[in-house]
Amino acid sequence: MNWDMNWRAAPRNVFLATALSATALSSLPAQAQDDEPREMLNASYDIARELFAAVNPKFIAWWEAEHDETVAVNQSHGGSSTQARSIMQGLRADVVTFNQVTDVNVLADAGLVAEDWQDQYPNNASPYYSTTAFLVRKGNPQNIESWDDLTRDDVSLIFPNPKTSGNGRYTYLAAWAYADQAFDGDEEQIESYMKQFLGNVEVFDTGGRGATTTFVERDIGDVLITFESEVNNIRQEYGEEDYEVVVPPVSILAEFPVAVVDEYAERNGNDDLAHGYLDYLYTPEAQRLLADFNYRVNDEEVAADNSDRFPETELLRVEDVFGGWPEAMETHFASGGELDQLQRR
Structure with missing residues (x-):
């Protein structure tokens, strides 16, 4: 797990800032406490570092204008499932900004997040929200256009491990949903497709950022499969001449759920700040910033202004194809589930 502080955060050690007990804080002189901005912690998914490095200063300015209070926002990043486990083990995050519903539900089941979050x-x-897309190398040498191209013998794939990454689970489910549609629900053909698809994966990194490093910096693989937002951000960062983005005609709707970790936000004295942080993500200012980072947004005006950067694609819902996230997790990702069985065959 990596820790990032934005440039407006207080210059003290981040871990100590979030781990200090109420007793230790109360022992500080009143003046010292008054001089320190109130701090909160956002635990987020692996590839969101740059996004929230941009969001946080704008939120801080917005909060100060609205409440006449200076605050600081600290970040923790990792695979969303790993982050959820860390919170259950005591990481006192005030909010979570994850990339999969089930990782928030785990916290709700543990009583840390409201059941009706x-x-x-x-x-x-x-x-x-986003979807799953492909990043290919200059000129698209393998002529990758859709999911059916990813099972060819001459194609090697990179995407995060579905066991440890919400990003990876979306990729797996997107491929399955495509096969389900292409083969009209024929289970034998779907499983044959998925076996070939998984067999073409050259490296299973634990998270999205590791997969990006493998593909871009280690120069491994022909296709990186990750969120549409990430492939566009990579292309912008590493060279638009060196990579191309392919958005397949059918893919999956990838939601990015947010929630207040009520148990810790209240204990940290940050309940109002935590709710304010998530409220801010829905403001037009934040929606425009999210679109600048190649995420699709629900604000109608902002979405219309950015429609040219998001190709039309049929977005399949997890609920419609798999019955919901609990069913998908149990059927595909639980120990002994479809994923394990496919990798053993």
């Missing part, structure tokens, strides 16, 4: 914010508490 998806009803507390618009769009099922997903202020932005």
